[in-house]
Amino acid sequence: MSVQEVLPLGGVATGQSGDFRADYRLVAEMVKPGSKVLDVGCGEGDLLQLLETRGIDGRGIELSREGVNRCVAKGLAVVQGDADTDLVNYPDDAFDYVILSQTLQATRQPRVVLENLLRIGRRAIVSFPNFGFWKMRLQLLIGGHMPRTENLPATWYDTANIHFCTIKDFVQLCDEINVKMERSVALDLYGRPVPLNLPWWVWNMFGEQGVFLLSRGGGK
């Protein structure tokens, strides 16, 4: 089952301009032209296609056979594989960037996956839905049920998203495994960045998703 299938990010779709999702455009901006990129959980290859237009050598891994075959039929270098089990097959420093877009929460071992991303790539770009988003909190607080949103419509019993976290949680994990955050952006429900000058707790409350550019920490 593809992450794209369980997590159709309708609400953060195209934004005002262009054919690509706002978070994809943000991710693509973070990647230096001419670099080598691995997109883990690449779905049907939209982000890879966007990267290709910017002269980036992109590769992909996708869990669903349908997703892979559609990517390959677009001429993309994509293999069928699982972020949890297949990243170990890649050597150290094989890529300039490894991207994990809206997939972290669907992995069995997010911490191990994150560590692998920064072993294989000199940098990692991770985006994930923020479970600290005010709509989520409100549903749990007032409604007393597991939150469901336009972007995360699955019920608790059929969701593939088994490891939700908040932006705060993710920042904490990065600290724990000595990962440096080079750039962090929270996008609101409409794919607009939450203003930079606001404090963390605002991001964690009003960011519908977080997008992080990460690199290896310099050692403690």
Next chain:
Amino acid sequence: MGGVKSIPSPAISADERSHEVDHPSSQVAHFGTEQPLRLDCGVDLTPFQIAYQTYGELNADRSNAVLICHALTGDQHVANVHPVTGKPGWWETLVGPGRPIDPKHYFIICSNVIGGCMGSTGPASINPSTGKVWGLDFPVITIPDMVRAQAMLIDRLGIDALFAVVGGSMGGMQVLQWTAAYPARVFSALAIACSTRHSAQNIAFHELGRQAVMADPDWHGGGYADQGIHPHRGLAVARMAAHITYLSDAALHRKFGRRMQDRELPTFSFDADFQVESYLRYQGSSFVERFDANSYLYLTRAMDYFDIAADHGGVLAKAFADIKTRFCVVSFTSDWLFPTSESRALVHALNASSARVSFAEIETDRGHDAFLLDVPEFFDISRAFLQSAGKARGLKGS
């Protein structure tokens, strides 16, 4: 008990077979004693010849050549009517006008492998030092030997680097061997339903086939050609057994089930009551019309010996270290001869080498044979892969 039909004798005479062996209806490249083929077994094969077909035109900068590698029982007639059987080319679904590998865009080459029996030197050829058919005196050949011979042919045709090497099954093994042995000469590689090594189960099936051939009294220790006969019964049994491995339980059930052949009730005999029996007998008897029994022994042996990792210190990824070739690996869900797990192992090794690789597993119930059949998803993937490689190579029209 009367009326028990065994496998019918071939409709074609031994003479007609040997004609294609020595004087093929194809172009032939002759390699004299100054250009021996150095075989893995230590023997220099010389002189030797390679029979090949080409389609399309080589472009001005010689960058659009596509080499098609045929499977165990295939030959060079990939996209033209077969000179012996009169049937269409064996891969006209993939190769031909309007197909993913279109002679309008590419210069397409397909050669009969060394050890084959359709015009390239093999055990059915005449041994120039004795004037007799080679038979079992022919040296044992390997997949790397086949590829070395193909590289000599490509040299002869004045082509430095191939735009693509494409093949399924044993043809896929050759594709992988090309990339391991001549990485700089292969821009893109399409390896279908294959593996980097032959599994124990596959070696076992091959041994079954070889024993069937050798158990036929007409085989005469491999010297049947001198007697003017051919061990067609043994070879047909080998083909029948192998053919089962190319299909799947689901495909056989869908195609034949338990249906009877031209009858309502069992005959209580060993006649071909079931359609599936009749089908297999037909497969066996039509195969022996176009294939040499000793050639079958040699080519199955070549596949058995194939193990790329073993040639690279046991580490598959080393075979593809720093390779620039663009790979597309395709497997089929119901293929139990070259299952997806084998392709996945290859893909892992290619990933470890940071190679540019696409890998698609295609859902079908048609087994290993699916790569030769009409599977639109496979064609879409092949077409897109070659088009995107063509764009990277700067080919026009891709």
